[in-house]
Amino acid sequence: MNKFLLSAVALAAMALSTAADAQQRTVRIASEGAFPPWNATDASGKIIGFEVDLANALCERMQVRCEIVAQAWDGIIPALQARRYDAIMAGMSITARRMEVINFSVPYGSSPARMAVQKQHRLANWATPGNVERVRMDALTPQMTTAFDELKKAISGLTIGVQTQTIQANFLEEHMRGVVRIRTYDTMENMVLDLNAGRVDAVFGSGANLKALADKGDNVAMFGPGFTGGTFGAGVGVGLRKDDADLKAMFDQAIGWANDTGVIRRLSMQWFGFDVSIN
Amino acid sequence: MDFALMWESLPKVLAGAGMTFQLTFAALALGFVLACLIASASLSKSKLISVPADTYVYLFRSTPLLVQIFLIYYGLGQFQDVRSSIFWPFLREPFACAVLALTLNTGAYTAEIIKGGIRSVPWGQVEAARACGMSGLLLYRRILFPIAFRQALPGYGNEIILMIKASSLASTITLLEITGIARVIIADTFRPVELFIVAGSIYLAINAVLSRGVRMLELHLSPQLKDTLDTEQQRQRTAVIAR
Numbered sequence: 001m002n003k004f005l006l007s008a009v010a011l012a013a014m015a016l017s018t019a020a021d022a023q024q025r026t027v028r029i030a031s032e033g034a035f036p037p038w039n040a041t042d043a044s045g046k047i048i049g050f051e052v053d054l055a056n057a058l059c060e061r062m063q064v065r066c067e068i069v070a071q072a073w074d075g076i077i078p079a080l081q082a083r084r085y086d087a088i089m090a091g092m093s094i095t096a097r098r099m100e101v102i103n104f105s106v107p108y109g110s111s112p113a114r115m116a117v118q119k120q121h122r123l124a125n126w127a128t129p130g131n132v133e134r135v136r137m138d139a140l141t142p143q144m145t146t147a148f149d150e151l152k153k154a155i156s157g158l159t160i161g162v163q164t165q166t167i168q169a170n171f172l173e174e175h176m177r178g179v180v181r182i183r184t185y186d187t188m189e190n191m192v193l194d195l196n197a198g199r200v201d202a203v204f205g206s207g208a209n210l211k212a213l214a215d216k217g218d219n220v221a222m223f224g225p226g227f228t229g230g231t232f233g234a235g236v237g238v239g240l241r242k243d244d245a246d247l248k249a250m251f252d253q254a255i256g257w258a259n260d261t262g263v264i265r266r267l268s269m270q271w272f273g274f275d276v277s278i279n
Numbered sequence: 280m281d282f283a284l285m286w287e288s289l290p291k292v293l294a295g296a297g298m299t300f301q302l303t304f305a306a307l308a309l310g311f312v313l314a315c316l317i318a319s320a321s322l323s324k325s326k327l328i329s330v331p332a333d334t335y336v337y338l339f340r341s342t343p344l345l346v347q348i349f350l351i352y353y354g355l356g357q358f359q360d361v362r363s364s365i366f367w368p369f370l371r372e373p374f375a376c377a378v379l380a381l382t383l384n385t386g387a388y389t390a391e392i393i394k395g396g397i398r399s400v401p402w403g404q405v406e407a408a409r410a411c412g413m414s415g416l417l418l419y420r421r422i423l424f425p426i427a428f429r430q431a432l433p434g435y436g437n438e439i440i441l442m443i444k445a446s447s448l449a450s451t452i453t454l455l456e457i458t459g460i461a462r463v464i465i466a467d468t469f470r471p472v473e474l475f476i477v478a479g480s481i482y483l484a485i486n487a488v489l490s491r492g493v494r495m496l497e498l499h500l501s502p503q504l505k506d507t508l509d510t511e512q513q514r515q516r517t518a519v520i521a522r
Contacts, residue, residue, distance in 0.1 A: 074462065074465070074466065075471060077469045078465075078469055078470070078471045078472075081469075098469075101469045164462070164463070164466050165466035169466070183453050184453065184463070184466075185453065186451065190353065193353050193356065193357070194353070194356070194453075196356075196357070197353075197356030197357065197362065197371075198356075198362060198371070199356065199371055199373075
C-alpha cells in the first residue's frame with residue numbers, strides 16, 4: 001500500500017513537472033556576438049559574454065527557457081519586428097530613435113562612448129582640458145563644453161570610423177558632421193581592423209568595448225572624455241516589440257532583481273573588469 | 280509597407296548610381312584589357328605562358344567575390360610590408376580596392392568568354408586569311424577579333440549585368456553605392472524591406488537599359504539576326520492574317 005502510494009505520488013509529480021515544462025515559455029533572445037565583452041563569439045561559434053550570462057540569470061528568475069540566437073547587427077531590429085525572436089540583448093542603448101520602432105526594458109548597464117587611436121598616434125596622449133572625464137550631453141557644464149570643443153579642434157579633418165546604426169554614429173552625425181570625415185562599418189571588428197591598417201585615423205565607440213579590444217591586444221588607445229546622455233540615451237536595455245507588454249514587465253522585474261541582488265555588478269566585474277551597472 | 284518612405288528615399292538611393300557606374304565601368308574597362316592579355320596567354324602554345332594564365336582564371340572563378348574583396352581590402356591592410364610599400368596610397372582607398380577586386384574577378388570571366396569567342400572562329404576563315412597573306416596582328420585585327428567579338432557579345436553582355444550587381448558588394452567595404460546608401464537609410468529607419476525594394480528596382484532599371492543596349496549592338500554587328508527575326512515576325516503576321 002505504502003509502495004503504491006509512493007509511486008502514485010511520484011507519478012503525479014512527474015505529470016506536474018511535465019505540465020510545468022510544457023507551460024514554460026521559451027524566450028528567444030538575439031545577440032550580435034561581435035561586441036565584446038557585452039557579447040562575443042567563441043572559437044566553437046557559440047555566443048558568450050556578459051549579456052549571455054545575464055540573460056540566463058534573468059530567464060531563470062522569470063522562469064522561462066532562454067534561447068540565444070545570433071543575428072547580424074544591421075538587421076537586428078527589423079528581425080525582432082518580424083518575430084524571428086522575442087528580445088534583443090546586444091549592447092543596444094535605449095534611445096528616442098529606437099523607441100519609435102521598438103520598446104525597451106529598464107536599462108541593465110551603461111558604458112560611456114570614447115574616442116580611440118593607434119597607440120603611436122599623436123592623440124594617444126592627448127590631455128583632456130580641465131581633466132574632464134565625463135561629458136554629459138544632457139547636463140553640460142562650461143568645463144564639459146570646453147573639453148568637447150577642444151576635442152573637436154584636435155580631431156578636426158581626421159577620418160573617424162564608427163559602427164553603423166549605433167548611438168556613436170548618430171552622435172558623430174549630429175555633432176561632428178563637417179568637422180571630421182565619417183566612415184561607417186558593419187561590425188566593430190572590421191572598424192578596428194581598418195584603424196590598425198591606418199585607413200581611419202580614429203574610431204568612436206563604446207568605452208567598455210574598446211577597452212576589451214585593447215585588453216585583447218589590439219593596437220587601440222582611448223583618449224578624451226567619455227560621453228553619455230543626450231543622443232547616447234539612458235543606457236543599454238533589452239529591446240522588445242511594442243506589443244509585448246507582459247515580456248517587458250517580466251524583464252523589468254527581473255532586471256530590478258538582478259540590480260538589487262548584485263548579479264549585474266558581479267557579472268560586470270567578471271566580464272568588464274569594472275562596474276557597468278546603473279545605480 | 281511604407282510607400283512614402285520608398286518615394287522619399289528613391290532620389291537618395293539613386294544618387295548612389297554614380298558610384299555603382301564608376302565601380303562597374305572602371306572594372307569592366309580594366310578587366311577587358313586584362314582579359315585580352317589572359318585569353319591570348321591562355322591560348323598560347325607555350326605551357327610557361329598558358330599555365331599561369333589558366334591558374335589565375337581558376338583562382339578567381341572558383342572563389343566568391345565577397346571573399347576576394349575582403350582579402351584585398353582587410354587582408355592586405357594587415358601586413359606592415361604592404362602598408363609601407365609604394366602600393367599603399369592606392370590600396371588604402373576602399374574605392375581602389377573594390378575596383379581591383381572587381382577587375383580581377385571580371386578579368387577571369389571575360390578571359391574565358393573571349394577564349395570561347397576566338398575558339399568559335401571557323402578554322403576555314405583563318406586559313407583563308409592566311410592564304411591572303413595575313414598573319415599575326417593583322418589576322419587578329421581583321422578576322423579573329425571581329426568574329427570572336429560577335430560570338431562573345433551575348434556572353435559578355437551577361438557579364439556586364441553581373442558586374443552591375445556584383446558592385447553592390449563594395450558596400451561591405453564602406454563604399455556608398457546604391458546598396459551602401461540603402462543600408463545607411465535602413466540604419467536610420469529600420470525599414471529594410473522598403474529600401475531593398477527601392478535599391479532592387481534601380482538595379483532592375485539599369486540592367487533593363489544595359490541589356491537592351493547590348494541586344495542592339497548585337498543586331499548591329501550581326502544584321503542577319505535581325506533578318507531572321509523580321510522574317511519570323513512576318514511569318515507570324517501572315518499566319519495570323521491567314522487565320
